[in-house]
Amino acid sequence: MEQNLLVRKLEGYGPLSVNDRMVIEKMTAANVATFRAKSNILADGECPEQIHLILDGWAARYKTLSNGKRRIMAFLIPGDFCHLHVTVLKQMDHGIIALTPCKAAMLDSRKLSDLANKRPNLTRALWWTTLVDEAVLRQWVVNATRPAFTAVAHLMCELHQRLKSIGLVKDGKFELPLTQAELAEATGITTVHLNRTLKDLRESGLIELRAHSLFIPNFAALAKAAGFNDRYLRLREGKKRGDDIRLVNALIGGDSLAVPN
Numbered sequence: 001m002e003q004n005l006l007v008r009k010l011e012g013y014g015p016l017s018v019n020d021r022m023v024i025e026k027m028t029a030a031n032v033a034t035f036r037a038k039s040n041i042l043a044d045g046e047c048p049e050q051i052h053l054i055l056d057g058w059a060a061r062y063k064t065l066s067n068g069k070r071r072i073m074a075f076l077i078p079g080d081f082c083h084l085h086v087t088v089l090k091q092m093d094h095g096i097i098a099l100t101p102c103k104a105a106m107l108d109s110r111k112l113s114d115l116a117n118k119r120p121n122l123t124r125a126l127w128w129t130t131l132v133d134e135a136v137l138r139q140w141v142v143n144a145t146r147p148a149f150t151a152v153a154h155l156m157c158e159l160h161q162r163l164k165s166i167g168l169v170k171d172g173k174f175e176l177p178l179t180q181a182e183l184a185e186a187t188g189i190t191t192v193h194l195n196r197t198l199k200d201l202r203e204s205g206l207i208e209l210r211a212h213s214l215f216i217p218n219f220a221a222l223a224k225a226a227g228f229n230d231r232y233l234r235l236r237e238g239k240k241r242g243d244d245i246r247l248v249n250a251l252i253g254g255d256s257l258a259v260p261n
Contacts, residue, residue: 004028005079005166006053012165012235013128016121023115024122028053028105035059035098042082042096050106052082057102058177062185063094072186074136075099075159075178079166084130100177128234135232144188146227148197151187153226156207160216161230176214 004025010016016024032055035041041059042048059076073094076082082096082104116123139158143151163174184194201207206222208215216222223229 003167005055008166009079010122010125010129013125013132014121016125017119020119020122023119027107027111027115028055031106033104033106035102035104037098037100037102039098040095041098041102041104042092044092044095046092047090048083048092051084051109051112052096053105053107054078054080054082055103055105057098057100059096059098059102059104060182060186061094062097070185071188072182073140074133075186077159077162077166078168081129084126099182132232132234135234139232140186148187148189148193149200150226151189152183152194152197153201153206153222154228155183155187156201156214156216157219157223157226157228157230158233160214160219161233161235165233165235172217172219173213173215175212176209177212 004021006028007016007021007024010024031050035057041052044063054076056078059080059082060072061074061076062070062072064070076096083092116126136158139154143154146154159176160169160172160174163169168174180194180198181191183198184191187194189197198207198209202209204225205217206225208217
């Protein structure tokens with residue numbers, strides 16, 4: 001049986017027990033919703049009663065500007081929470097759209113809170129997901145100031161490393177079911193500029209795009225061109241020990257995490 005991608009992601013931030021894994025797998029399979037491509041999973045201003053977790057497909061965080069244009073602020077892949085702590089604020093301050101057909105687990109926030117309070121390893125892993133989401137957002141803010149060639153290359157590197165961490169990259173190739181318009185909205189450039197940039201990346205031998213898949217023949221070369229360092233993704237935190245645990249405990253003020261209701 002294929003490994004639950006949330007389990008795989010969380011284990012990148014710290015060890016989970018067999019029982020932890022079983023509980024997560026059961027919880028994420030209990031209530032699953034499907035969403036059509038280009039439909040809202042959550043609308044800006046909505047007050048969700050459940051926590052949404054992407055199980056299959058690609059989604060995105062977005063804001064619609066006053067001129068009607070859309071800006072994508074993050075891509076969500078399997079194993080990503082749409083809004084782990086939205087129950088604190090009660091109301092969405094941005095939208096979540098399914099870019100492809102998606103399946104999402106609808107998680108009861110009270111049950112997740114109870115689990116986190118009883119399972120310190122799960123607590124730490126959930127906090128790492130929040131910290132990494134914030135780090136990715138900071139990188140995207142910086143990426144908007146980079147030249148287009150560097151910005152697009154950086155985004156490709158990030159997607160490669162995130163997908164690789166959950167086993168969705170094989171020999172440098174992964175599915176990239178995004179339109180040029182969506183990539184442009186994520187990097188803050190026009191579709192015409194995005195098209196030229198992809199052409200430059202292909203002609204430089206750094207990427208190959210074919211039928212909604214991306215092949216990176218030499219990741220180190222692309223990373224060098226992008227000035228990319230994946231330390232902000234914390235992909236190897238699960239292999240570290242005491243210092244990381246003490247850091248998370250300091251941030252949260254103890255061993256327990258209550259996912260707010």
